[in-house]
Amino acid sequence: MSRIRSNPLIQLVDEVARLQGRIGSLFGAVHAQSGLRPMEDLVLNAIVEADTPPTVPQIGRSLGHPRQVIQRAVNTLLTDGFLERLPNPDHKRAPLFALTAKGERLKEHTDRMALEIADGFLQQDDPERCKRLVGELRELRKSLEAFARDTRPGDTQ
Amino acid sequence: MSRIRSNPLIQLVDEVARLQGRIGSLFGAVHAQSGLRPMEDLVLNAIVEADTPPTVPQIGRSLGHPRQVIQRAVNTLLTDGFLERLPNPDHKRAPLFALTAKGERLKEHTDRMALEIADGFLQQDDPERCKRLVGELRELRKSLEAFARDTRPGDTQ
DNA sequence: TCCATATTGACACCATAGTGTCAATTTTAG
DNA sequence: CTAAAATTGACACTATGGTGTCAATATGGA
16 A cells, blocks of 8 residues: 555645645635635636736646636636636637736735735745745646646547 | 736745646546545545544644544545544544545555556656655645644634 | 533535536638 | 538536534533
8 A cells, every 4th residue: 555655646646735725724815805716816827827818728728627617717707807808819719818907906916915924934934945846846737737638639628 | 916926935826726736637537436525535645644543633634624524524434434433542522533444445446546647647757856846845834834833823613 | 520611523504616518609621 | 612520608517625503522620
């Protein structure tokens, strides 16, 4: 048994799950006050960090979540005025999405709240470690995405 | 805005969320076949990795999830025969929990499935990186737990 | 021992995410 | 240009996790 659990990736999956739980209970207050659902916040971040305004399916792939779930979040964000539709020159049916000014303000607000908590922690902990980890985790994620693409090609529906 | 998002811990939170999504869509098949809910799997792992059979509230704290949620998972695992109650010398009402033989077999099975996927990935990727990351993430989590304890002392209910 | 307090287990209810499916539209191949 | 295939948006339904609350019991101090 412990032979099996000693696989590095298995351990990593478990550790990420625990870290996620810990993070959730630490930053939970942010979502509570902003009125954003966790998935909506995730979607906003994905859009902010995308090089160029993405389509719904693109966001889905980038986050590893089904497009239907993203669609729902995007629709809510649209009706709340945090997102706006942009015409997509490459595809007539799938518009691109970008934050409105209101969306930017919201994000700034939630980020500021999160920042307060984060700063508290980083005072007692080494910020360099977090910085280093972000890079390494991003690399790993890219690697996992590439692997997923190779293993099972297109999974649209 | 990007000034705010440049905080290392904020970035880390975001990256962990993405990684979690990616992992979920990669290992989702495992949960699907085992019949375990994600939270139940998490609880089993927490029990396996605990130094000594834990109580429900202890599992909750170790995972960063409310004890009620853990209780529900434990109850299901009990009725399914994957867990057994052990008397707790230190507390008459809160029993300790350990895997039954059936539970061990189940875990072995799910781990084996996960291992197949993991091995596929680790063939094209460096296992050392994962190993290193596990250690660093665990350290960070411990640090976050300590911080949470200091910030708001006891949150039982 | 007895009482106040804390902990625990249980349960109902709510919030959120995941899945299956369909029609509409668009893209692509012939 | 036409037809087949793929993509997209929408929606209902299901699954799962989170929260509030209560009674029961245990613990620790007077």
